[in-house]
Amino acid sequence: MRALLGILVLAIAAWLALALLAPKGSSEPAQAFSSSRECQTCHAEIFAEWEESQHAMSWTNPAVRLLSNDFANQDCIDCHAPQPVFVTGIGNRVKPRTLRRAEGVDCISCHQLPANADGTPGGMAGGLNNERAACRPTERRELARPDHCAGCHNQHETVDQWRESSWFDGLGKQDCSDCHMPIVEGPSGSHRSHLFPGGDTLSMLQRAVTFEGAAVDGAWQVTISNTGGGHAFPTDERSRAADIFWRTLADDGTRGPWRHLHRMRSPYRTEVDVEVTLLQADEVRVLPVTAEPEGLGDPITTDVPIEVALFYKRSPYWIDPANPDPETEATLVHSLELRQ
Numbered sequence: 001m002r003a004l005l006g007i008l009v010l011a012i013a014a015w016l017a018l019a020l021l022a023p024k025g026s027s028e029p030a031q032a033f034s035s036s037r038e039c040q041t042c043h044a045e046i047f048a049e050w051e052e053s054q055h056a057m058s059w060t061n062p063a064v065r066l067l068s069n070d071f072a073n074q075d076c077i078d079c080h081a082p083q084p085v086f087v088t089g090i091g092n093r094v095k096p097r098t099l100r101r102a103e104g105v106d107c108i109s110c111h112q113l114p115a116n117a118d119g120t121p122g123g124m125a126g127g128l129n130n131e132r133a134a135c136r137p138t139e140r141r142e143l144a145r146p147d148h149c150a151g152c153h154n155q156h157e158t159v160d161q162w163r164e165s166s167w168f169d170g171l172g173k174q175d176c177s178d179c180h181m182p183i184v185e186g187p188s189g190s191h192r193s194h195l196f197p198g199g200d201t202l203s204m205l206q207r208a209v210t211f212e213g214a215a216v217d218g219a220w221q222v223t224i225s226n227t228g229g230g231h232a233f234p235t236d237e238r239s240r241a242a243d244i245f246w247r248t249l250a251d252d253g254t255r256g257p258w259r260h261l262h263r264m265r266s267p268y269r270t271e272v273d274v275e276v277t278l279l280q281a282d283e284v285r286v287l288p289v290t291a292e293p294e295g296l297g298d299p300i301t302t303d304v305p306i307e308v309a310l311f312y313k314r315s316p317y318w319i320d321p322a323n324p325d326p327e328t329e330a331t332l333v334h335s336l337e338l339r340q
């Protein structure tokens with residue numbers, strides 16, 4: 001028995017030595033990765049971007065931990081610490097993993113291909129084939145397609161909204177990755193950014209909509225148009241809200257208190273009385289400025305100079321709902337001063 005074991009150990013040692021010394025080539029299987037940290041050595045810039053992204057914090061994000069009761073709600077693990085999308089299959093709902101959950105939506109979640117029939121690691125889905133690279137990238141067009149994002153980002157119809165928009169087809173066609181993975185230049189050449197900017201980035205919020213004011217029949221009106229969001233504004237999480245406020249501007253520069261005019265949001269399932277007011281892609285919405293929210297009360301006439309502003313919130317609630325303070329509780333996206 002001991003002799004047999006000895007031979008086995010020797011055989012394994014010989015195989016290991018061969019595997020390590022052999023020239024890198026197609027005969028060698030892809031490296032098996034057990035953590036996204038291992039990608040850092042060879043893909044340092046992309047790793048640094050990903051580390052700053054929401055994807056990297058999907059397991060540690062305090063907002064998620066609070067709402068999922070520290071993931072005691074197991075349903076929340078699926079997309080926040082997922083198994084590789086290519087393993088569960090594009091088009092299917094992703095499944096939760098048990099290991100290295102702190103890495104959240106990591107390199108392996110999006111790139112790892114299923115194991116080969118002989119059990120060797122499947123390599124990484126990429127834009128090219130490279131038989132000599134340790135991670136064995138294989139060209140898989142599905143990687144950059146919206147169906148890949150949909151496994152996690154369509155539970156609130158972001159991908160469906162995009163499919164129904166002018167961005168889906170024709171001359172102006174733009175995919176999720178065209179807008180959310182811009183090409184950036186780094187020391188080792190250009191690559192697709194892995195920062196995934198979204199509602200957390202002011203320049204993205206600003207380019208999502210056009211915000212204009214006008215005098216019509218002696219009263220102020222604002223027009224908000226979704227000209228740059230590839231989907232509804234806001235989209236995805238139901239907690240996101242965009243609000244329009246206005247206030248008076250006195251000649252001496254003093255400003256009145258902010259007054260609420262309009263909210264764009266998709267309510268939580270439990271909020272049965274709240275309407276869906278998301279600004280759909282390509283939608284143009286005209287709003288008369290009135291004394292009370294949502295077009296109620298008297299119109300504000302053009303002899304009153306006003307400021308109108310668009311704010312974005314990641315959580316829908318105000319500390320004091322009767323007196324919301326957008327400047328401290330929300331992000332200012334656009335502002336206009338309207339004077340006769």
Ligand code: HEC
Binds near residue numbers: 198
């Ligand atoms: C395996 C699941 C999964 C896949 C696949 C995935 N995402 Fe995400 N994504 C998430 C999660 C979870 C978050 C939020 C993490 C957090 O904030 O805690 C997120 C966050 C984002 C954000 C930031 C949103 C914000 O509030 O600013 C953007 C943008 C984004 N994803 C775009 C994409 C795009 C584009 C794709 C496809 C190329 C994609 N994601 C693929 C799960 C996924």
Ligand code: HEC
Binds near residue numbers: 064236
């Ligand atoms: C089907 C995939 C999926 C499941 C399941 C899921 N999430 Fe998410 N979650 C996402 C995506 C994608 C985002 C990013 C969307 C965005 O930023 O608008 C996100 C973002 C969030 C955010 C916002 C984080 C922030 O910084 O504002 C919270 C909070 C959250 N999820 C909590 C939960 C909770 C609680 C559960 C379980 C009840 C859950 N999620 C289950 C996909 C999922």
Ligand code: HEC
Binds near residue numbers: 036109
């Ligand atoms: C949310 C999914 C997602 C995550 C997480 C992710 N990637 Fe990617 N990655 C993509 C997509 C999609 C593309 C292809 C974009 C395109 O071509 O439009 C890509 C492209 C790449 C490329 C080719 C880049 C280029 O433009 O030359 C490399 C290399 C890469 N990823 C490595 C990584 C590494 C390393 C990590 C972890 C640090 C990582 N990715 C995390 C989705 C992801």
Ligand code: HEC
Binds near residue numbers: 038041107125126134
């Ligand atoms: C030992 C170095 C090394 C490690 C570790 C490594 N890679 Fe790579 N990777 C490469 C090389 C080399 C290429 C080929 C670049 C080329 O041909 O332009 C590559 C290419 C890729 C591509 C295709 C790039 C494209 O332009 O489409 C992806 C995706 C990728 N790697 C992802 C990963 C991920 C994810 C990890 C970690 C799980 C990882 N790699 C670990 C060296 C490495």
Ligand code: HEC
Binds near residue numbers: 150158162205229240
């Ligand atoms: C034409 C460019 C464009 C396209 C195409 C696009 N997006 Fe966006 N996306 C934006 C802009 C701009 C924002 C910031 C405004 C916002 O938050 O709605 C954004 C925000 C987001 C957010 C954060 C939502 C929030 O309000 O916090 C997520 C998640 C997201 N996009 C996912 C996707 C996915 C998935 C796709 C593909 C189906 C996609 N996007 C296609 C431009 C685009």
